[in-house]
Amino acid sequence: MKLPLYLRVLLLLTLVGCGWLFWQDTPDSPDRAPPPVVAKPLEPQPEPTPAPPVATVDLFPAQTWAPPPPPRPVDTSPPKPPPLPFTVSAQWRYENQSKIIVLSGNGKQYTLCNRCSVVGRIVPGKMLDANYRLDSLTDTAVVLTYMPLKHVSTLRLDKH
Structure with a gap:
């Protein structure tokens, strides 16, 4: 087998380089040994402070092929007012005048009438x-409006 000239030259250079490295890699002779180093005693080192915990990043989190859960439906219904906090405590008529009604709720009592001379009365x-605002007062119902939502509620009097 005949090798081309350029391969023979590269092979020769490789052999020469390996031989040169072999002859250069000899152990140091004792006369060229470095002088011995005298070690002084070690001083006690202060205890190292613990390093702050390093936040780890999970490079391979658990994964699944299951689809994500559907988003929760958004409640788009209008807000509802709280239940009516008033109850009828008393109702009466005085000498063919309009009806007077006493409501109790929220720790107070409210006297409602259309036209009366009762002290502290609330008229429509x-x-x-x-x-709450009193909208109207009839013989059978009290109509109140919850002002934050403008919601009208009716309190029936014929049940009481």
């Missing part, structure tokens, strides 16, 4: 408390 159009 006035507020019972911060949230």
Whole structure:
């Protein structure tokens, strides 16, 4: 088998380089040994402070082929007012005048009438408390409006 000239030259250079490295890699002679080093005693080192915990990143988190759960439906219904906090405590008529009604709720009592001379009365159009307005007062019903939501509620009197 005949090798081309360039391969023979590369093979020769490789052999020469390996031989040169072989002859250069000899152990040091004792006369060229480094002088011995005298070690001084070690001083006690302060205890190292523990390193703060390193946050680890999970490179391979658990995965699944299951589809993600569907998003929760958003409640788009209008807000509902709280239940009516008032109950009828008393109702009466005095000498063929309009009906007078006493409601109790929220720890207070409210006297409602259309036209009367009772001290502290509430007539239609006035507020019972911060949230409820008396809209109308008839012989059979009291109509109240929950002002934050403008929701009208009717309190029936014929049941009481």
